[in-house]
Amino acid sequence: MLRPRSIAIVGANDDPRTIGGSVLANLDAFGFTGDIHLVSRKKTRIGERSCLPDILSLPEGIDLLVLIVPKAAIADAIRDSIARKIGSVVVFSAGFAETGEEGRILQEELAALCREADMPMLGPNCMGFINYKDGVPITFERMAPRALGTSKAVGIIAQSGATASNIRAAMHGRAIDVSCVVATGNEAQTGAEDYIEAMLDDPQIGLIAVYVEQIRNGPRFLDVAHRARAKGVPIVMLHPGASDKGAEAALSHTGAMAGNHAAMRTAMRYAGVAIVETTEELFDVSAILLNWPTPVPGGVGVISNSGAIRGLSFDFCEAIELPIAPLAQPTLDRLSAEIDGEASNPLDIGTTGFVRPEIFGTSTQAMLDDPAVGVVLNCHVGGAPNLQIVKSDHLLPVFDTAQKPVVLTILGDEDPLDPAFVKAVRDSGIPFFRSPERALRAIRVVQKYADDLAALQTRKTPAIKLPRLEGKGTIPEYRGKDFLRELGIGVPNGRLATTVAEAEAAASDVGYPVVLKAQAAALAHKSDAGGVAVDIADATALRAAWEKMYASVGKARPDITLDGILIEAMDADGTEMIVGASRDPNWGPVILVGLGGVWTEILADTRLLPADIDQAGAIREIGMLRSARMLGAFRGKPARDVAALAEVIVRLGALMRAQPDIAEIDINPLIVRVEGKGVTALDALFVLN
CATH class of the missing domain: 3.40.50.261 (Succinyl-CoA synthetase domains)
Structure with missing residues (x-):
């Protein structure tokens, strides 16, 4: 596709102001030396070139076919291209997944045809590509040839054609050579990762600038990113969609459903991709990293x-x-x-x-x-x-x-x-x-x-021998804490009671004051149903709290039956943090750490980490929290046990890698004690698929 020796333009025109005319004019301006075949239903000749009436009249085995036909005719045109053993196809036409469900179905039909025939398709809804190195401009934007020097050049990939042009112009404005620029559009069959892989074969490309609104094949993109890092070719990426409106705009632009943006950023950082926030940063960071990869x-x-x-x-x-x-x-x-x-x-x-x-x-x-x-x-x-x-x-x-x-x-x-x-x-x-x-x-x-x-x-990902968590759906807190003990993560002294007598015995064993927590798999948010009582000072208060809790939960949630009530020692001497985990469908498991307790949602001071992070990496990420100073020594208070907090992160990451049926973990709050004294999980939620 990117280095064709023969090209067919379906919908060719002699007017350079039309799409069919501009593609042909670009090829002539760049001095393309391969074979050019023209297909037109209206013309028999364009300049000195003859035109064929349809695709089936073309010779077999042409490397690249450029389709400039109405949307409704594209599926049949691709079938005819397959019949003529065309090597690859570029589809400029819009009106597919970016317009809604009907367009998405039609787009998938095109992709299925191309996949079955092993015929790469660029687009639809794209502006094509320009291979400056080999003089192949397959785009309807009128372009002038530009010779490459001997220094390192940039490769450009963008799902937006206008952004691809913007990046190219910015690089040329800085006297930076561009070897190849590809506007991938809707990426029905080939995606940004395929073009990154192709550009890695060009020894002159020293950096790849990427604009994507959605990465459709996360694991493959990460694999290609790791290969780029191994070759010393930085990938600088701009990915909108952090806001709801940004994700909505991406859907309407290229039909891309936005995934977990934060999980994507984490995966990219740890694959060695430089993430930028604006087009200016994309230009500027690329200019620096091209010289110092x-x-x-x-x-x-x-x-x-x-x-x-x-x-x-x-x-x-x-x-x-x-x-x-x-x-x-x-x-x-x-x-x-x-x-x-x-x-x-x-x-x-x-x-x-x-x-x-x-x-x-x-x-x-x-x-x-x-x-x-x-x-x-x-x-x-x-x-x-x-x-x-x-x-x-x-x-x-x-x-x-x-x-x-x-x-x-x-x-x-x-x-x-x-x-x-x-x-x-x-x-x-x-x-x-x-x-x-x-x-x-x-x-x-x-x-x-x-x-x-x-x-x-x-980074050295540790090998940790782990127990297995059994069950399905939401695991009650008391079972989750039993499992945390097996993992080597501290929990408060306590146990489940099913009668008030058992509760009194448990409280006597752990020592007053105690906390009572209603327990049922379906009762994830206990306090909302009156299922938490704290600072219970004696047996009399315990009996009263027991009766009140059963009444409150029964009224708020008559649909559930409690397993019992968890009796635990009051324990809050330390800094409250949150450590959690989730499994993103595109990026796999990620670990979250941040300021916990009531501050989790108010301040949103969190970091996302990959599940294979090591101890040193976890400590580094903890240090990037805005609240990191709260874990250090300040105003006469001793430093907290950051190493123990990092160990929890590492263990949860290992667990998420080892047990794919765990969908979600939430430990909030996790009390981080004075340095050397470890951590204690005051609450724990596990969800299994």
């Missing part, structure tokens, strides 16, 4: 000839959670000698650059040599044209040899820069910005990606 973890070093930028950098980096690198004393000494004053990060070189312009390069090199620095941002006032060239003359040689990203920002917004300076910067490939905030946002993504890659390099 394996960035180094560390903070940012900022160099400027503006004192204001120094203060603004502190504020902005803190706001976007980008660490400013703490420079080692030898680095500070080198920089102090450069500026004849006290150095710091961010570094204000002041007017030194006017007297000794070499400082633009030497200060950058000094920061690059510091092990705490992962990336260096040069952010300068441009000045007169001759001064702009002086900056680039001293900075670009450092960029050429840098093993860490070097990013350049020239202040002044849209104020025109010297054309010679712009050409020198663009030709060098150095990532170039006019806004320091935009540059820092991109750097933040790159450094988070660097941290993720480093964690993946050292």
